[in-house]
Amino acid sequence: MNSFWNVTLALLEGFGSTCLIFAATLVFAIPLGLLVTFGSMSRFRPLKWLMRTIVWVVRGTPLMLQLIAIFYGPALLFGIDGFDRVPAVIVAFVINYACYFSEIYRAGIEGVPRGQAEAGQTLGLKKSQVFFHITLIQLIKRIVPPMSNEIITLVKDTSLARIISVTEIILVAQEYTRQGLIWPLFYTGVFYLLFVGVLTLLFRHTEKKLEYIKI
Amino acid sequence: MEFLHVEGFRKQFAGTEVLKGIDFDLPKGKILAIIGPSGGGKTTLLRCLNFLETPDEGKVFLDGELLSDAKVSYSQRERREKQLKFGLVFQNFELFPHLTAIKNILLAPDLLARDRVKEQFKERRQSVKGFSARKALKKEEKRSFKELTAENKRHAEELLRQVGLSEKRDSYPSQLSGGQQQRVAIARALALSPEVLCFDEPTSALDPELTGEVLKVIRALKGRTLIIVTHEMAFAREVADYVLFMTDGVIEERGTPDEVFLHPQKEKTKAFLKHMEEYHDE
């Protein structure tokens, strides 16, 4: 029975995977991106160039390709068992998004006037104190708009997971399409819209909270 | 040797020598004004004194003791201790935009208090055994931190009053005029009680009608050891005990304000003062 209710339940289950990929990507990519930023801004040249090359490769190739490479790569290249499907998706997404985030962070850090860090330094602050008490909050303020954009893109990018047969919401809907039922596919749009709607409200709230900082 | 003694400062940027051997002395509680044309190295000198730049050569002595030597590399901790001997007020204020006036002043003293208390209790914590003793020690640590921050707060409020901004205590920098921002920046630098406070053209980013209030605050600091880089010749003449004329990375002329302003010996000094006068008349 493909009643509206049954379809909704099935799609919700697929949407669970979507949310899992989304959440796991954010949880890991947000801090990893910061490490990539520090690497690509490092004064140690080899590290800097390594990081910049990685960012270039990751941003320069389709995420779909990266997914396939990470899922099939280990077996094809070394004949070893690679990741399971869901972990492979998460690894690929985390690496991909960490690189995008790192560039946003970098622009944000470079945007905080150097003079302020120097003022902190003359006041006897340690480097870590300058970062956590002066730079970080201004960095956050600067990156909220571009990060919102990336994060909203991530919501929709999760649908790429179906390439390696992870049953996220679109894949579930395509199952129905194969059975001749087309509307569930369009119905998935509602899920995405609601999700993005909630995120948009959240971002707007954050921006409001940071409005007191004039930079 | 005077209270502050700077010896043989040299600094190159990409092959061009910006400081070509700077030596000077400043007695405690006196005010030194540094004047000179743009690009002469005045800012670089202040930055070297404040450890924002490491000179290629040179030593600083404070109170008869060697404070820093360009040839020695210091750990972050040593550097921090030395840095605190000097304060710097920037041309563009450099207030922290996310903090109110009072919190701008308090940030550094409170962080310093936290580090010092932690350090103080570190050894004792290692020697103390037993749950309740440890807990009591933790309580004591918390209390001494609280005492220090309360003291910092009183001091900060007093400083705000000194610069005439008590009622702007909870305003953000964006809500203050340039002159008010610079006065907060001065209070912020004073909060750490530096031995020597440096000013890098403290009024040059301000509208003319706002310079007066900042100069008034600086004037009231008489009795502290100050180094003021300024284009305000009248002000330099009025407040300074000594004047340095710096150009092309060297101290071209030095003396009391009367000597330098009324009886300059060097052609370059005369030309500069004449130029400043004409500029002023415009």
Ligand SMILES: Nc1ncnc2c1ncn2[C@@H]1O[C@H](COP(=O)(O)OP(=O)(O)OP(=O)(O)O)[C@@H](O)[C@H]1O
């Ligand atoms: N970080 C740097 N890298 C390269 N050159 C620098 C750097 N900082 C300063 N300089 C150069 O050093 C010279 C002296 O600069 P400095 O800012 O010390 O002069 P100043 O006397 O403060 O001038 P002004 O009156 O314009 O502020 C200038 O020619 C400047 O271009």
Ligand SMILES: [Mg+2]
């Ligand atoms: Mg300068």
